[in-house]
Amino acid sequence: MxxxxxxxxxxxxxxxxxxxxxxxxxxxxxxxxxxxxxxxxxxxxxxxxxxxxxxxxxxxxxxxxxxxNAVPLTEALARWIEPYAVAPAVLGVLDLKARLEGTKMTDTKPDYVLRTYIRCTQDALWEALTDADAAANYHPFTPTAVRDGDTIVYKLPDGADMLICREMAKTPKTRIESEFVPKWAPDIPVSRFVWTIDPQGDACRLTLEHYDIPPGGEGYAEGWERLTAGLKTWLETGTPTRITAPQPEEAR
Missing domain, CATH: 1.10.10.10 (Winged helix-like DNA-binding domain superfamily/Winged helix DNA-binding domain)
Structure with a gap:
């Protein structure tokens, strides 16, 4: 740090x-x-x-x-800033935007890239990303997810679908390419994202690339940063960690 x-x-x-x-x-x-x-x-x-x-x-x-790559900033935020309830304007630096166009993942650059290093085994990281039950340990927005074949459905507290991620291609323990279907905002078009795992000695380098982010998807970046920071903490410490967004002052 x-x-x-x-x-x-x-x-x-x-x-x-x-x-x-x-x-x-x-x-x-x-x-x-x-x-x-x-x-x-x-x-x-x-x-x-x-x-x-x-x-x-x-x-x-x-x-x-x-x-x-705002993951280190998110980790600093979680450790040093959020506990002291600093003004929400600090979160602005984490709200990354991308306005790029493209249709083929192989021909275009990603709209958003995140990268972090997690001290864990390749097997543990792969399981955390593919086992729906594992989401309860790190997902910032929901503790409930279910797998249906090649699809993971993340649920809202009332049982409604929040997000659907359908796996389009997988290289075991190395790469997952998925559709990103935001059910909380059905008017926002479907986009795509890729997780890549690269073993680095006693750690793994985890990279996320999100493609075809549409207008209305500007908040995706902060969600990925919170998710990945929680994932890293959980895998390295064994403590379930869900880094949720701070509540407004009037809600406290």
Whole structure:
């Protein structure tokens, strides 16, 4: 966590994060155009942000796109800020937006990318992502999920469907590609997301890519960040952790 606060201490690095918050998935050249820095300077600052886990690079052939990875910020928020009920405006930095278009996952870059490292086995992480019963230990919005064949249905407290995730392709213990069907807002079109697991010694690197995010889906990012932070804490400590959104002052 020290590296996160150190990375945020520099105003140029904060400007880079702001630029990615406004438009995720930018190249080095695009980021340089928005800052009064040389290409080398921008690359150096991006390296610091990447080392802190705040920026993720995704290569597409000859191109490299940079994405804001808010998981470390979410973890800091859960540890240092939410317990003290700091103003909800702090959550704004976690509300990432993407306005990219595309139809084929193989031809387009993701609208949103999240990456974190979890100290657990590949088997444990795979089971956590595919076992519907495991959702009760980390899902921020519902403790109930049921599996029906290749589909996981997440339920609201009243038993109504909240979210349907239909698995379109799976590589055992490595990759899951799924449809994302938001039943809480049936007017929002279906989109797609991919989980990728890469073993890294005694840990696993977990990457989420969300494609085809439609207008109205701007809040998906914060949901993924809370879910992944809860998943990481549960797998590393054994303590079920659901990082829910703070209630408004009048509801407390």
């Amino acid at each position: 020290d590296s996160v606060f150190k990375a945020l201490a520099d105003p140029h690095r904060r400007d880079l994060l702001d630029a990615l918050r406004r438009q995720d998935g930018q190249s080095l050249s695009e980021l340089q155009a928005a800052l009064p820095l040389s290409r080398f300077g921008v690359a150096k600052h991006l390296g610091v942000l990447e080392d802190a886990g705040l920026v993720t690079r995704v290569k597409r052939g000859r191109f490299t796109d940079h994405y804001l």
